[in-house]
Amino acid sequence: xSLALLILVLVAGGMLALLADRRDSALPRWIALIALxxxxxxxxxxxxxxxxxxxxxxxxxxxxxxxxxxIGFHLALDGLxxxxxxxxVLLGLMAVAASWSEIKERIGLFHAxxxxxxxxxxxxxxxxxxxxxxxxxxxxxxPMYFLIALWGxxxxxxxxxxxxxxxxxxxxxxxxxxxxxxLLHHAKTAIYTFDYFALLGTKLDPDxxxxxxxxxxxxxxxxxxxxxxxxxxxDAHTQAPxxxxxxxxxxxxxxxxxxxxxxxxxxxxxATLDFAPxxxxxxxxxxxxxGMLAFAQSDLKRLVxxxxxxxxxxxxxxxxxxxxxxxxGAVMTLLAHGLSAAALFMVAGALQERLHTxxxxxxxxxxxxxxxxxxxxxxxxxxxxxxxxxxxxVGEFLVLAGAFRATPTITALxxxxxxxxxxxxxxxxxxxxxxxxxxxxxxxxxxxxEITAMICLIAATLAMGLYPQPxxxxxxxxxxxxxxxxxxxxxxx
Amino acid sequence: xxxAVDLIALLPLLILTGTxxxxxxxxxxxxxxxxxxxxxxxxxLGALALVPMAANMTPRTVTPLLLVDRYALVFTAxxxxxxxxVVCLCRSYFGVRADQPEEVYxxxxxxxxxxxxxxxxxxxxxxxxGLETLSVSLFALIAxxxxxxxALEAGIKYLVLSGAASxxxxxxxxxxxxxxxxxxxxxxxxxxxxxxxIIGTILIVAAVSFKLSLVPxxxxxxxxxxxxxxxxxxxxxxxxxxxxxxxxxxxAVAGGLGQAPxxxxxxxxxxxxxxxxxxxxxxxxxxxxxxxxxxxIAHMGYLLIVLVAGxxxxxxxxxxxxxxxxxxxxxxxLAAFGTIxxxxxxxREAESLDDYAGLFHSHPWPATVLASALLxxxxxxxxxxxxxxxxxxxxxxxxxxxxxLALLVVGSGLGLYYYVRVIFQMAKPSLxxxxxxxxxxxxxxxxxxxxxxxxxxxxxxxxxxxIDLLTMAALR
Numbered sequence: 001x002s003l004a005l006l007i008l009v010l011v012a013g014g015m016l017a018l019l020a021d022r023r024d025s026a027l028p029r030w031i032a033l034i035a036l037x038x039x040x041x042x043x044x045x046x047x048x049x050x051x052x053x054x055x056x057x058x059x060x061x062x063x064x065x066x067x068x069x070x071i072g073f074h075l076a077l078d079g080l081x082x083x084x085x086x087x088x089v090l091l092g093l094m095a096v097a098a099s100w101s102e103i104k105e106r107i108g109l110f111h112a113x114x115x116x117x118x119x120x121x122x123x124x125x126x127x128x129x130x131x132x133x134x135x136x137x138x139x140x141x142x143p144m145y146f147l148i149a150l151w152g153x154x155x156x157x158x159x160x161x162x163x164x165x166x167x168x169x170x171x172x173x174x175x176x177x178x179x180x181x182x183l184l185h186h187a188k189t190a191i192y193t194f195d196y197f198a199l200l201g202t203k204l205d206p207d208x209x210x211x212x213x214x215x216x217x218x219x220x221x222x223x224x225x226x227x228x229x230x231x232x233x234x235d236a237h238t239q240a241p242x243x244x245x246x247x248x249x250x251x252x253x254x255x256x257x258x259x260x261x262x263x264x265x266x267x268x269x270x271a272t273l274d275f276a277p278x279x280x281x282x283x284x285x286x287x288x289x290x291g292m293l294a295f296a297q298s299d300l301k302r303l304v305x306x307x308x309x310x311x312x313x314x315x316x317x318x319x320x321x322x323x324x325x326x327x328x329g330a331v332m333t334l335l336a337h338g339l340s341a342a343a344l345f346m347v348a349g350a351l352q353e354r355l356h357t358x359x360x361x362x363x364x365x366x367x368x369x370x371x372x373x374x375x376x377x378x379x380x381x382x383x384x385x386x387x388x389x390x391x392x393x394v395g396e397f398l399v400l401a402g403a404f405r406a407t408p409t410i411t412a413l414x415x416x417x418x419x420x421x422x423x424x425x426x427x428x429x430x431x432x433x434x435x436x437x438x439x440x441x442x443x444x445x446x447x448x449x450e451i452t453a454m455i456c457l458i459a460a461t462l463a464m465g466l467y468p469q470p471x472x473x474x475x476x477x478x479x480x481x482x483x484x485x486x487x488x489x490x491x492x493x
Numbered sequence: 494x495x496x497a498v499d500l501i502a503l504l505p506l507l508i509l510t511g512t513x514x515x516x517x518x519x520x521x522x523x524x525x526x527x528x529x530x531x532x533x534x535x536x537x538l539g540a541l542a543l544v545p546m547a548a549n550m551t552p553r554t555v556t557p558l559l560l561v562d563r564y565a566l567v568f569t570a571x572x573x574x575x576x577x578x579v580v581c582l583c584r585s586y587f588g589v590r591a592d593q594p595e596e597v598y599x600x601x602x603x604x605x606x607x608x609x610x611x612x613x614x615x616x617x618x619x620x621x622x623g624l625e626t627l628s629v630s631l632f633a634l635i636a637x638x639x640x641x642x643x644a645l646e647a648g649i650k651y652l653v654l655s656g657a658a659s660x661x662x663x664x665x666x667x668x669x670x671x672x673x674x675x676x677x678x679x680x681x682x683x684x685x686x687x688x689x690x691i692i693g694t695i696l697i698v699a700a701v702s703f704k705l706s707l708v709p710x711x712x713x714x715x716x717x718x719x720x721x722x723x724x725x726x727x728x729x730x731x732x733x734x735x736x737x738x739x740x741x742x743x744x745a746v747a748g749g750l751g752q753a754p755x756x757x758x759x760x761x762x763x764x765x766x767x768x769x770x771x772x773x774x775x776x777x778x779x780x781x782x783x784x785x786x787x788x789x790i791a792h793m794g795y796l797l798i799v800l801v802a803g804x805x806x807x808x809x810x811x812x813x814x815x816x817x818x819x820x821x822x823x824x825x826x827l828a829a830f831g832t833i834x835x836x837x838x839x840x841r842e843a844e845s846l847d848d849y850a851g852l853f854h855s856h857p858w859p860a861t862v863l864a865s866a867l868l869x870x871x872x873x874x875x876x877x878x879x880x881x882x883x884x885x886x887x888x889x890x891x892x893x894x895x896x897x898l899a900l901l902v903v904g905s906g907l908g909l910y911y912y913v914r915v916i917f918q919m920a921k922p923s924l925x926x927x928x929x930x931x932x933x934x935x936x937x938x939x940x941x942x943x944x945x946x947x948x949x950x951x952x953x954x955x956x957x958x959x960i961d962l963l964t965m966a967a968l969r
Contacts, residue, residue, distance in 0.1 A: 068960045069887075131883075135874040142873060149917055157917055164913055168873075169906035176898055179886040 002042050003061045003075040003126055006085070007119050009038050014115035021108020028111040029100060035115060036092045039122075043089060046082050050474045056481035058082065065132070069182070070193035074129040080261065080331065080478035080486075083471060084125045084254055087338045090460070091250040092118045095243035097453040098346045102242055102353055103151060110151055110243075113143035117247055124255045128196040130178045133263075134171070137219075137255070141167050144252065147244040148236060159232075159239035166232040170222040177215025181267070184208060200266060206274075213268040213275060220264065223256030224312045226279075227286040234293075237305035238358070242349025245301065249308050250342035254334050257315045261327070261479075261486045265319070272320070277407070279320040284413045286313030291420030295427060300351065300358045303428055304344045307384060310417060311337045311392075317414050318399035324479055324487050326402025331475045333395030336383070336464055340392055343380040343457045347373065350450060351432070354443040360428070365437025370445045374433040376454050383461050385425040386418055391464030495555065502550040502561040505540040505569055506609045512536025513602040520595045530584050533598040537577045537605075544570045557677065558619040563966040564812050565613040568739045571820055572608045572732045576601055578827050578941050579732075582724040582834045585935030589839045590638060590722075597637060601728065604630035608736035615747065617666045617676040620740060624662070624704070627733055628655050634728065635721040647720025654713045658703035665696030681748035691755055694748075698759060704737045705793045706786075708766040715774075718786035723842055726782060727830030730789050731823045738793075742800055742808075742815050751804020760801050761897060767794025768900045772907035782844045784911060785829060788870060791904055792822060798885050798901065802892030810891065813963045814884040820959065821869070821877035821952055828866040828945040832859045835938050852919040860919050862942050867912040869949055872905055877952035 013035025017028035046058050056078045063073040077085070095114060103110045120140025127133040141164060149160035178194070185202045186192050193199065204212065222229045233253075237245050265272050290309030297303040311333065318330030350373060351366075352358050367374040383390040386397075396418070403411040446454070464471065479486045500507070516532050519525070544566050552562035580601060587594035607627030614620045632655070636648025666676070672689040673680050684690060699710065706714040718726050750756050771791030778784040796818055803811035836843040836852075836859055843849070852860040869878035882905070889898040952959060 065955075066957045066960065068957065068964065135879075138874045138879075142868070145913070146920070150920055161910060161913055161917070165906060165909055168871075168909050169902060172902045172905055175883070176886055176890070176902065179883070180890045183887070183890045 001061060003059055003077060004073075006039055006042055006126070007075075007122050009035050009042070010115045010119035010122065014112035014119070017111040017115065018108045021106070025107045028108040029096060032096045032111040032115055033093065036089055036096065036118075039089045040086075040093075043082070043086055046077060047086075047474075050079055050082060050477075056477045065129075068192070069131070070191065070195065070198075071131040072129050072195060073132060074195060075123075075126040075132075076128045077126060078478040078481065079474040079476070080258070081125045083331065083335060083475055084258055085122055087254070087335055088118060088121050088125065088251045090456070091246055091338060091342050094250075094342055094346065094453050094457065095246040097449060098246055098349055099241065099243035100449060102349060106150070110147070110241075113146045114243060114247070116140075116143040117147065118251070121247075121251050121255060125258060129194050130182070130196065130199065130263075131194040134175055134178060137174070137259075138168065138171055140252070140255075141171075144244065144248070147247075148240045151241040151244070152239040153241075154239075155235070156239045159235035162232045163236040166222050166229070170219040170229070173215045174219035177212045180208075180215075181212050196263075202267075204268070204271075206270065209268050209271040210274065213264060213271040216259065216264045216267075217275070217279070220256040220259040221282070221316075223259070224253060224316060225256070225286075225309060226282045226312070226316055227289050227309065230286070230290070230309050233309060234302050234305045237308070237345070238299060238301045242346060242352075245345040245349065246342040249305070249345055250338040253308060253312055254338060257312070257319065257330065257334055260316075260319050261330075265486050273322065276320040276322060277410075280317050280403070280407060280410045283313045283316030283320065284410055284417075286310065286316060287414055287417035288313075288420060291417055291424060294424040295420070298360055300348045300360055300363075300428065300432060301345065302358075303360075303424060304341060304348060307344075307421070307424060308337070308341050310421065311341070311384070314396050314399050314414065314417065317403050317410065318395075321399070321403035321406045322487065323402050323405055324476075326399050326406070327479050327487050328472055328475060329395050329398025329400070329402055331395075331479070332398060332464070332468060332471065333392065335471065336391030336395050336461065339457050339461050339464075340380045340383045343376070343454065343461075344384065346450075346453070347377045347380065350446065355441070360431040363432040364435040365433070367433045368437060369441050369443055372445045372451065374429075376446070376458070377433060378429055379458060380461075381425040381429050383465075385421040389462075389465045391461045391468070394465060394468045498550050499553060499555040502547050502553040503555055503559070504543040504547050505566070505573070506606060506613075508536060508540040508543060509573075509602060509606050509609065512540075513599055513606065516595075516599045516602060520599065524593065524595055526584075526588060526594055529595045529598050530580070533580050533602060534577065536602065537573050537580065541570060541573045541577075544573075554615070555613075558616045558622075559610070559613040560615040561613050564739075564743070564816070565609075567816055567963065567966040568612040568735065568819070569609045571816070571823060572605055572612070572736060575728070575731045575735075575823050575827060576605045578831065578945065579724050579728045581937040581941045582727065582831055585938050586722060586724050586834050586837070587637070597634065600630045600634045600637075604634065604728065605732065608732050611736040611740045614740055615678055615743065617670070617678075620744070621659075621662065621666065623740070624737070625659065627736060628659070628704075631655075631725075631729060631733060634725045635717060637725065638722055641720075643720040644722065645720075647717045650713050650720075651717050654703060658700040658710075661696045661703075662700035665693045665698075665700065668693030668696065678744050678747040682752075686753045691753055694750070694753070694756055695759060697744075698756070698763075701737055701741055702763055705734055705741075706790050707763045707793055707797070708770040708790060711767070711770070711790050714790055715783045715786040718789075719780060719782045719844065723782070723830050723834040723837060726785075727827050727834070730785070730826045730830065734789070734793060735819045735823065738796060738800075738815065738819065742803060742811060745800055745803055746808040746811065757801060757804055760797055761894070764794045764797035764801060764897055765900050767791060767797065768897075768904040769794075772904045772911075775911050776907060778911070779846045780844050781833065781846060781849065781915065782842070784846075784915070785826070788908065788911070789826070791908060792870070795882075795885055795901055795904070796822075798889045798892075798894060798897050801894055801897065802888040805892040806888060809964075811888060812966060813960070814888045816963050816966060817884050817956070817960065818881040821881035824877050824945055824948045824952065825866050825869040828862055828942065828949055829870070831938065831942050831945060832863040832866065835859055835935070835942065846915065846918050849915065849919050850921050854922065858939075859942070862946050864916050864919060865946060865949055867916055869953070871909050871912040875950060875953045877949050877956075879953055880956045 020027040123136030294306035318326040610623030703710040775787035869876035872882035
């Protein structure tokens, strides 16, 4: 029940925010904040339960929905979902904080769309019915589209429609694959069902499995994104308002990885094994290509956007490395990148709010103007480049350590990403904050609200870097769950 | 002989006929817009109320011409409900514009009668009679504002092309008859498919394709949609196309079209062309009515997937898919054209996309309805259109029509672009609120929009109830 409540609180919060706008334009911000805090409070008991030996699934909720096709309203929570849901709620709070002074028009509608996007994301992380999953998958896109299209920057119409088209069309391929999977299952068992557990053990012939797997993979690879399906991302991230960018980079990209982990690998284990080398190669390509393009950008938000592609490449490599260590690393990378990318987008947003530009060529020498903001930017830049002691390092290290067992060559290439990352991260700091100060600017440094938000993210990143063990334990039960382990391993001959 | 039970089975159609005659007499005695409107609404509600009673008698063959089964009755109910919506939209629309608006209702009633006959038709004679009753009423409806050049042009265009199509239809029927010696659909299944039958059937399919505006028989669509009064366009887009589709599926299943690969290929080709051409032509439209016209071409192409699959999957699943898709499409299309009607100022129609700039700010309520309708046409989850699309995927998957399904994905992608473009236009900050059309607030039109919006999301969020109803409407 409390799983449905998690989603419902956000949906209702969105409605309230929309209605409250007429009364007082500051009210929607508080409503959004409260709704997210309530969600956080609902989540807390699960963290307590996750540490003890409770099995993989911490909660389960199953209602009938469309019995004709065996579709149910089935939500469930395991360690992996728990971590990602918690990340979503945290970054939701950050997005509200980041929009506090940036969004001045139609505040109610903005927060409604923000909360509805988050509700959709929570649904994606919780749904265990394929049909329901798809519904949430598509529904989270629509409010996000409006966030970009209505509150975005100069080229928002183009960015928003591109984002929408990429995700929806790839989503339709996934729907097709889902329906065909269910029909094949029906052909074997004469039962229509979209339930995850029922479909887990479906025997498929290799050809069919490969095609179906590809249908899912393309949808998730667009969202991740993996090169060459990434072209929507730089536009969408750059044009979105800060709050939108935080959610996009911090949470929406993670739904792609989550989909691979939850559906593609467990549902099609043997096709996954056959496809793994290709997927890992795509991952390595994303790491290097994304990193190179990030270095070449002069637009601050675009740089961070391309760096996301590079980091998500590590996730793809880890997911397909076929061992638990690498998958653990991928999950840690997801969480750490969520924090660092969100923080960097908030920095970029704060700078844009003050300077009205994202061009690094027009920044320079900012350190003396806004020392606190600059220090925070430096912290998250080095976090993103994988400095030991911070969260991202843990994730990427585990990915490389795990992947090395599987394919040393690919891992060696992926490790080159650790050279590219410092290059683009440090050039960001150098061009924006160091160098010659053009003219004295009268801009204010980060205020108490911004600092508080940043301290939350800094603390989380530090905690992940210094003592990641609790998180690894929470995720571990989910990753090796039976049935449906998220590590595709060739069964002993 | 026709027995009492037969009459009960036919009651919805009989009530419809009676109402049409009453309306005609009422107009002849004294013109009173309100009276005719109320009479029509009462007649439609009465016919709807009798559908469950008729359903108890099913399946029942009434004369060799009509087969009243649940499949026919579900569609009849759907068409009656759509007729009710259109009638409510017509009242304020024609009340302001036409000198003598009363006959609109009469024509809608006769058109519905034609649709009902088509849904129950099991014989080429009832096929032809139903289609002509429907079409002739539509000619007059389209050209009803006879002082408006565009409406007249649209009416003539539809009349001439429709006449040509009827010619094809009759010729096709004659060829089939020449070979089989019977006009019943079910006779075809036992007949060996000779060249004559195949050519005859292809002619029939061509005529029907014209009515459904499938590519390459679509040339009239955009002009007629644009020229016809908005409520009439709504009727044309829903009831007229739906009735023909319902008949076509019955004809295909009863006549065993799936046995002739040539016909399946022809239908697949029509579907593929319609999906692609409809969506591509809609991409650059700046007129909302034309945009919806091209989108309807694409949607009819999607729906043909069910028909093609109908040759491989069971007839009952095809019927279920078709009826659900039609229900969803009806609700969505009526909501879209309903918004256009409500927003139109009294001297013209709000059809240019510029009329919709900033609509969310100037008219938030109609804008919400239109945006929901467009999302439903695009097939976004939680709207009726999504469940419809899900049915298409299921039917296509069962029939293993991978090429058509791939085209459906491509077509939906193209579709998203132009639907979302309209929504974006509505969300723009409005430049000049003073120049925007202001809607007079006809209560029943707004009420209809509320109902349609509820249905649009109701079918999307909880389709279970309707699906249960449809599974009983299995086509045998």
